[in-house]
Amino acid sequence: MATRQETRQDQQAGAATSGLADVRARLVQAAKTAKRDPKEIELIAVSKTFAAEAIRPVLALGQRVFGENRVQEAQSKWPQLRAEFTDLKLHLIGPLQSNKVRDAVALFDVIHTLDRPKIARMIAEEIARTGRNLQLFVQVNTGEEPQKAGVAPQQAAAFVRQCQEEFGLSISGLMCIPPINEEPALHFALLAKLAHKLGLEQLSMGMSADFETAIAFGATHVRVGSAIFGRRH
Numbered sequence: 001m002a003t004r005q006e007t008r009q010d011q012q013a014g015a016a017t018s019g020l021a022d023v024r025a026r027l028v029q030a031a032k033t034a035k036r037d038p039k040e041i042e043l044i045a046v047s048k049t050f051a052a053e054a055i056r057p058v059l060a061l062g063q064r065v066f067g068e069n070r071v072q073e074a075q076s077k078w079p080q081l082r083a084e085f086t087d088l089k090l091h092l093i094g095p096l097q098s099n100k101v102r103d104a105v106a107l108f109d110v111i112h113t114l115d116r117p118k119i120a121r122m123i124a125e126e127i128a129r130t131g132r133n134l135q136l137f138v139q140v141n142t143g144e145e146p147q148k149a150g151v152a153p154q155q156a157a158a159f160v161r162q163c164q165e166e167f168g169l170s171i172s173g174l175m176c177i178p179p180i181n182e183e184p185a186l187h188f189a190l191l192a193k194l195a196h197k198l199g200l201e202q203l204s205m206g207m208s209a210d211f212e213t214a215i216a217f218g219a220t221h222v223r224v225g226s227a228i229f230g231r232r233h
């Protein structure tokens, strides 16, 4: 007989696989509606707070792109999975502290949350030291919320230029997390406009509740957690 623990894991696994299938179908539909090629839109499965056992069924369905918001948590589960699945791409979508830059550059393939010169300089130094090839996004605080990470919209251009010219970093695009109680479309439109002005092609925007809207506004990376894995505890 299955233990209670196993039963809960089986339920989680079932929810994650039907969640992924559903999100994939919705992504394709949203792309079609926007007259875009679904292949241009990267689905990042946000696995924060979920253990390797909950992630495995999603790996079994071929998903290889995952997002985590804490460096330390990611270090506790991904090196082992990466040894088994060598084509994984890991995205850091949470804030990066200076004492975690070395670990983050070693583990992640993409960082979405660049927003300070100090961290940008450290990332550039780590990339030069290790020869790692990272993709970088600058996070923009489109709602100008004091507690939220990201550069203010009116500072985005200067910061992107500083990253490129002073630190020699290649910036792929912009990322935002809209305020909870505002219409996300306004923020997606603002991010797309900023990126266009700066000649940046990638847009990391859209989560479980609003990724279809984000796709309509040009998202190239959607970060979807609970719609795939279920509610976080």
Ligand SMILES: *Cc1c(COP(=O)(O)O)cnc(C)c1O
Binding pocket: 046, 048, 069, 093, 094, 177, 206, 207, 208, 209, 223, 224, 225, 226, 227
């Ligand atoms: C947790 C998180 C997500 C995923 O959120 P869901 O609503 O569960 O899809 C996306 N982006 C960031 C930055 C997050 O921290």
